[in-house]
Amino acid sequence: MKVLCLWYATDDEINYIKTALPRGTEVVAPQGGYFSRFDCAYLDVKHLAPDADAIIAFSVPEGVLELAEHLKMFSWLHSGVDDLRQMGTLSLFKQRGVKLANVRGANAVAVAEQAMMFVLALAKKTILKHKASQERDRLFPLYADEHRSAMLSGRTLGVVGLGNIGTRIAKHAKGFDMHLLGIRRNKGRPAEYVDSVHGMDELHSVLAKCDYVVLAAPNTRETSQFFGKAELEAMKRSAFLINVSRAMLIQEKPLYEALTSDRLRGYAADVWWTYEHGKTFPAGAGSRLNIHKLPNVIxxxxxxxxxxDVLQRNIEWGTRSLVEFATGKPLTREVDLELGY
Known part of the structure; x- marks a missing residue:
């Protein structure tokens, strides 16, 4: 079996993958100069792709998969497969019968910690108070609404999406004595650290109870743009919204209107909208309405x-999928090509 690494892998990374796989497995990676070693140039891999049985990748140069006519398994070193869907890769894999695995959960610890950082930073007005400290501004008068921090203890946090990341967010929030409400597609599945689990049909009633809402759901046909004006209006005016999943879960214009009209207290995100020329205009990434510049946004x-730890875990978990494939075992993290997760 031949495995192609679609990044400028180090000798240690190549040896790690090769050692984990059955004896005789060939593991190859591109060589050459690079700007980012986790991308790779088409010219550096075009001669390696045609006879590859499996690929493990952080990114995919355009045209490479069309060359990989012997490809049977693709190990994607990310949790989401949005980029692959947009490239038409999922359709290509369905046509060719290629199995796809991701590393969902590999970054759950880091992303959940980031989510709690956002919760705390919004609640404690971290940016405002840091700037005030720099400028020796005493934020007078004391306990004024515009200066006073929010609390986590005794408050309600709603988590939309109870996968690896959402469940860990709930675990962390419990450490702050918060009440946890969870939303998931299949509310019959149990979930740790959550006081009650609800279906998407109960979303608005759950939002009305929450002081904080964290989006941790995958971007699918069902969830894309699902959070709009009606959902924002269902939230408390004093509530905060946090997105650590995919930007396209939220409709940008209603969010902007909510943040600039005191309909929503604050917003935090690690993910921002991506716009492509020919699909939307103007092309580019970020908020077209400059949401990231608003004073109640971080x-x-x-x-x-x-x-x-995340890079090492990505490669480790991606390699596990290769091992499962090579030894004929079911893929623990196989992606359903129809569902997209």
Whole structure:
């Protein structure tokens, strides 16, 4: 079996993958100069792809998969497969019978910690008070609404999506003595650390009870743009909304209107909208309405998984999928090509 790494893998990374796989497995990676070693140039891999049986990748140069006519298994070193769907890769894999696995859960610890950082930063007005400290502003008068922090203890946090990340967010929130409400597609499945689990049909009634809402659901046909004006109006005016999943879960214009009309107290996100020329205009990434610049918004730019241990865990879990495939075992993290997760 030949395995192609679609990044400029180090010798240690190549040896780790090769050692884990059955004896005789060939593991190859591109060589050459690079700007980012986790991307790779088409010219550096085009000669390696045609006879690859399996690919493990952080990114995919355009045209490479069309060359990989012997491909049987693809190990994607990310939790979501949105990028692959947009490239038409899921359709290609369905046509060719290629199995797809991801590393869902590998970054759950880091992303859940980022979510709780956002909850705390919004509640405690971290940016405002940091700037006030720098400027020696005493934030007078004491206990004024615009200066006073919110509390977590005794408050209700709603988690939309109870996968690896959502469940861990609930676990952390319990450490702050919060009341936890969960929303998931299949509310019959049990969930740890959550006081009650609800279906999507109960979303509005759950939102009305929450002081904080964290979106941790995958972006699918059912969830894309699902959070709009009606959902924002169902929330308390004093509530905070946090998104650590996918930007396209939320409709941008209603969110902007809610944040600029005191309909929503604050918003935090690690994920921002991506617009492509020909589908929307203008092309580019970020908020077209400059939501990220609003005073009641804080954010990071896809940085929640940029943390200690995550890279190593991604490669480790991605390699496990290769091993399962090579030894004829079911793929623990196989992606349903119809559902997209």
């Amino acid at each position: 954010g990071s730019n896809d940085q929640s998984a940029n943390a200690d």
